[in-house]
Amino acid sequence: MTTFRPQLRIPATYMRGGTSKGVFFRLQDLPAAAQMPGPVRDALLLRVIGSPDPYGKHIDGMGGATSSTSKCVIIGPATQPGHDVDYLYGQVSIDSAFVDWSGNCGNLSSAVGPFAIAKGFIAAERIPHDGVCTVRIWQKNIGKTIVAHVPIANGEVQEDGDFELDGVTFPSAEIALEFLDPVDEGGDGGAMFPTGNPVxxxxxxxxxxxxxxxxxxxxxxxxxxxxxxxxxxxxxxxxxxxxxxxxxxxxxxxxxxxxxxxxxxxxxxxxxxxxxxxxxxxxxxxxxxxxxxxxxxxxxxxxxxxxxxxxxxxxxxxxxxxxxxxxxxxxxxxxxxxxxxxxxxxxxxxxxxxxxxxxxxxxxxxxxxxxxxxARMSRSARVLMDGHVRVPASLLEEQS
CATH class of the missing domain: 3.10.310.10 (Diaminopimelate Epimerase; Chain A, domain 1)
Structure with a gap:
């Protein structure tokens, strides 16, 4: 007789940001053991995406079996003064049990502001009835600030629009992004040119x-x-x-x-x-x-x-x-x-x-x-699905 083994239901939003898409979580919605860095969090995100997958298809997960679609984002309350949210990005390997936390995803950065607004991270009085809501994002992977200018209509994020982005099939509303002091300081000495030379x-x-x-x-x-x-x-x-x-x-x-x-x-x-x-x-x-x-x-x-x-x-x-x-x-x-x-x-x-x-x-x-x-660029973002992802409950037991 097969023992019934339930699945965990975790609130999540599947979003396109720029020419990428990924699974977005609020930090507080993750299981307690996955709210902190470590093997439990990595194992959870790998299972959500469907990795590692020797077939390279992500049939049993939310991933799309490409670098642009094997991504997870965790949004939490701001830990830095002058910011609205913390944004943590995980690039999930397709064929190995590995989540890379070493950098940011600029495309998915465009979806962080809309997610933060929709999920209650931004005070209601900050959100205009019509206009633009400015969201200051702390990018935790590299310790940098991103400013997103999100269009608002009738008090909600405006997703439909006529902004065309090559690599995205349908037009959407334009989201302007500013990457402040965007030099990644993870290299040798934190210099823009780690070797000191342009070539x-x-x-x-x-x-x-x-x-x-x-x-x-x-x-x-x-x-x-x-x-x-x-x-x-x-x-x-x-x-x-x-x-x-x-x-x-x-x-x-x-x-x-x-x-x-x-x-x-x-x-x-x-x-x-x-x-x-x-x-x-x-x-x-x-x-x-x-x-x-x-x-x-x-x-x-x-x-x-x-x-x-x-x-x-x-x-x-x-x-x-x-x-x-x-x-x-x-x-x-x-x-x-x-x-x-x-x-x-x-x-x-x-x-x-x-x-x-x-x-x-x-x-x-x-x-x-x-x-x-x-640095400046324009992107667009859209919610593809809002609800819950499911992973076997036994996954957390195996990691404990």
Missing amino acids: DTLEVPGFGTVQATMITAGIPTVFVRAADVGLTGTELQPAINEHRERLAMFEAIRVAGALRMGLIAAPEEAAKRQHTPKVAYVAPPADYVASSGKPVKAAEIDLLARALSMGRLHHAMMGTASVAIATAAAIPGTLVNEAAGGVARETVTFGHPSGVLRVGATVEQVGGQWVVRK
Whole structure:
């Protein structure tokens, strides 16, 4: 006779934010043992998403078996003065029992403000009947502030609209995001350029040397020229993700960059730091056809950019990598600035696999060092489902 084994019902919201989607939780709704960092929390989120999955499909979970859809977010009351909420992001591995807490998700950042408003984290008197509600978010993974400007109609978050975001099928209301002082201080000394240089020659075991811009704005990112790695910058996902040798090359570049940036001490540590650093490649503008079939003209963009996330070419562009692109484009001498024409700029429009994105950054030199004060971009967000997720109750027993 089979023993009845119940499932836990945990309040959750499934949300799209930018070109990503994930499962959002209020901290207080998690089981007590999962309200703090550790193996219980990680095991819970892995089960929610459906990882590890040797089939790579996430059939038995809420994940979508891509880096853009294997994500969880925990929102809690603000622990920092001058902020409205704490935002903690977990990138859930697809094929291994691992949750990476080393960085932020810029796309899902756009859903944090709407979630905070809808779930009662923002005082009613702060929410206009019609207009914009400003939500100050403390990004706990990297200890930074994000300001979200959320449209409000009839006292509720406005989700419907005409803002189009390449990589998202339907238009929605625009949410403006500001990433304040977005340099990730997890590297060597917390500098924007951990090596002190806008360009370095990177030794990549098995692949020789390559020039790279290594920057920590938004998220630690290693940029290389498309031409230097045998690419054009117009590639779509199949051109990278269906070629093992190209994926191996980019992973080797990522590991070499992580070592030079001081993010890891030995190559084997990279397996436990899959979310960061990102590796991306850039090229001057060129015509191409986006994954949707939409033609992108060279005259419409300043440069081409492609980035890998969790070992695969991203279908659009990660929000945090967009911050890195905006910042690097504004600083003379970087490979990103070079690809964008080598001129000073505060905004840049780049072509990615799904289309086009415009981002901006305000940078300045202080004591001979480059500092980024603010990065800006627009995204959209929408609630896909509100209710409960279920996981076997035995999961928590196994972890206790």
